[in-house]
Amino acid sequence: MEEKVLKVQKIKNGIVIDHIPCGMALKVLKILGIEGDVGSTLTIAMHVKSKHGWKDIVKIEDRYLDDREIDKIALIAPNATVNVVEDYKVIRKHRVKVPEIVKGIVKCMNPRCITNQREPIEPEFKTISIEPIVIKCKYCGREMSGEDIVENII
Amino acid sequence: MFKGKDIVSISDLTKEHIDRIFEVARGMIPIAKGEKKSKLLDGYILANLFFEPSTRTRLSFETAMLRLGGSILGFTNPSATSLTKGETLADTIRMIDAYSDVIVIRHPLEGAARLAAEFAEVPVINAGDGAGQHPTQTLLDIFTIVEEFGHVEGLKVTLMGDLRYGRTVHSLAVALSFLGADVHLLSPRSLKMPRHVLREMKSKPEIHEQIDEVIRDTDVFYVTRIQKERFPDPTEYIKVAGSYAITGDTVKKMKKDAIIMHPLPRVNEITPDVDSTLHARYFKQAFYGVPIRMAILALVLGVI
Ligand SMILES: [Zn+2]
Numbered sequence: 001m002e003e004k005v006l007k008v009q010k011i012k013n014g015i016v017i018d019h020i021p022c023g024m025a026l027k028v029l030k031i032l033g034i035e036g037d038v039g040s041t042l043t044i045a046m047h048v049k050s051k052h053g054w055k056d057i058v059k060i061e062d063r064y065l066d067d068r069e070i071d072k073i074a075l076i077a078p079n080a081t082v083n084v085v086e087d088y089k090v091i092r093k094h095r096v097k098v099p100e101i102v103k104g105i106v107k108c109m110n111p112r113c114i115t116n117q118r119e120p121i122e123p124e125f126k127t128i129s130i131e132p133i134v135i136k137c138k139y140c141g142r143e144m145s146g147e148d149i150v151e152n153i154i
Numbered sequence: 155m156f157k158g159k160d161i162v163s164i165s166d167l168t169k170e171h172i173d174r175i176f177e178v179a180r181g182m183i184p185i186a187k188g189e190k191k192s193k194l195l196d197g198y199i200l201a202n203l204f205f206e207p208s209t210r211t212r213l214s215f216e217t218a219m220l221r222l223g224g225s226i227l228g229f230t231n232p233s234a235t236s237l238t239k240g241e242t243l244a245d246t247i248r249m250i251d252a253y254s255d256v257i258v259i260r261h262p263l264e265g266a267a268r269l270a271a272e273f274a275e276v277p278v279i280n281a282g283d284g285a286g287q288h289p290t291q292t293l294l295d296i297f298t299i300v301e302e303f304g305h306v307e308g309l310k311v312t313l314m315g316d317l318r319y320g321r322t323v324h325s326l327a328v329a330l331s332f333l334g335a336d337v338h339l340l341s342p343r344s345l346k347m348p349r350h351v352l353r354e355m356k357s358k359p360e361i362h363e364q365i366d367e368v369i370r371d372t373d374v375f376y377v378t379r380i381q382k383e384r385f386p387d388p389t390e391y392i393k394v395a396g397s398y399a400i401t402g403d404t405v406k407k408m409k410k411d412a413i414i415m416h417p418l419p420r421v422n423e424i425t426p427d428v429d430s431t432l433h434a435r436y437f438k439q440a441f442y443g444v445p446i447r448m449a450i451l452a453l454v455l456g457v458i
Contacts, residue, residue: 112284114265119242121269139265140286141163143350 014040014061016083016090017073022047024076025056031072031153034060072105074098075149078130098130106135106144107152113140123154157456160271160278163287164325169333176297178449178458179442185221186444194457195224201254202228203246203270204281205261210418210440211281211291215258218447227254247273256455259283277454285321291417292325294446296333298439299374302413307334312368314340315378315398315423317347322417323378324351331355338368342394345384365398369407375400375414375433377423395422402427415439 020028025044029035034042043059065073065082073080074096084092104122108115115123115137125135125144134145144152156174160166167175184190200219204212207230219226232246243266250257251274259270260281267280267287282288299306311330313323317339328351330337337359339347352359362368377400385391400414405428416424416436428434452458 110264112262112264114243114261114263114269114283117243117263119269120244121272137265139268140284141264 010088011041011043011059011061011085012088013086014059014063015065016085017058017060017077018055018081018083019050019052019079020056020058020077021079022054022056025058027076027150028056028058028073028080030150031076032060032065032069038063068105070094070096071099071102072153075102075106075133075135075153078133098127098133100127101125102127102135105154106149107154108137108140108142109144109148109152110137110140110142113137113142115139156453158277159454161289161450161454162267162271162278162280164289164292164329167289172293172296175293175446175449175453176300178453179297179445180301182445182448182452186218186441186448188221192221193223194452195219195222195455198224198256198455198457199254200224200226200228200451201250201257202226203232203250203257203259203261204228204230205232205259205266207231208260208282211260211443214440214443215279215281215447218444218451221444222448222452224451228258243269244273251275256451279450279454282321285319285324287325288321289325290443290447290450291322292329293450294439294443295322295326295376295415295417296329297442297446298415298435299413301442302435303373306330308336309373310336310338310368310371311374311376312338312340312362312372313347313376313378314365316345316380316384317341317378318345319381319384320378323376324348326376327351327359328354328356331357331359338362338372340365340368340398342380342398345380365404369404371409373409373412375408375412377414377416377420379419379421379423399423399425400428401425402431405431405433408433 025046040063041061045057047054048057070082078098080096082094083090102125107123124138128134128136132145134143136143185192202212202215216226247270256276257274257278258281259267261283264284264286266283271278280287280289303309313327317323327337339359340362380395382391412433413435414433418436418440
């Protein structure tokens, strides 16, 4: 247990995203748009042993997430939990949930889809499977999963 | 249940919807043939928006509207006009919406009809969008089978030819599986039905590469064209196209009451000597496009 303390250093204010599938931590950051100089301290723990095998953990100081951002995480880390920390204490714990309708978060990978034109609409998908995650474009019907979703996050 | 309804995808329709369309279409046949006159859609305007040419589909909708006493406005290939220059599809639709009572749209991009339906107040009918849906074609295909056999359930239907790029066979395969047909797929390996279509089907179809495997017990052959462009090697094309063609000789091995369908235009995949056999139904099938479209127009406009 001593080992765990070392890896998972406490933060004062911010969020801790736990139970990210192993190797997906950097993609979670990409989805959240956290790249380069973000002005806050980031801690990433990769390949951490947990009760259910290996996982990644991301800690971001002085930053909070709205529901839309949390929905985005669910697309690549469906079992993640988001802990909101204030003054070293977890004050709230969210379990991310894959939304039934994924709107304005992912763009369609089909280049011939009308949503990839200059039209006044947001791309919209219906979630047709959660594990593994598969979403289907409301307009062209193209199904997307895994890496395709990650690459097309808006 | 129909007034104002958009017909974008065959999956927007329940079995009850389809039965109702067929029932109305049956009553439309004498009008479609010109034997009876109708003023059912007198005073209604159909906007025929063809963002890519498709003469057959456009004429079929025009005939349907005119036979019911309605009027038509529209265009084919708007890049030739100044209409859509730089304008979004959404804006074009908002404008046409104010001029017409029902919109028919054909567009090269997938999902265009769904977008049009969102921006139009009047009902929108998809006449084909990209490689996507073409629901009136699917309906007339199924109607042809029902008119011949009285039902779809339990029939052995073989879809053959280009199952990969052939626009019409994808939604037809899904619809047939939901209606209880025993679907068989026959194509060269390089033109197999895409996996996402197989996934959408209600039951797993049997897959074949040789016509001999299905020729003797198929009830409905649905033939599609294999295009030369799909083959880099022309000799390979000739070989493949030849082995998936229906000829006077193949017809002899078929069941007595088997029928042959084709979305047209056909080229070499059905030889002309088949036309005069009792099996040929492709011209009748094309004709059924008119009563089916008449039924859809009358239903979505709420006059029936
Ligand atoms: Zn799409």
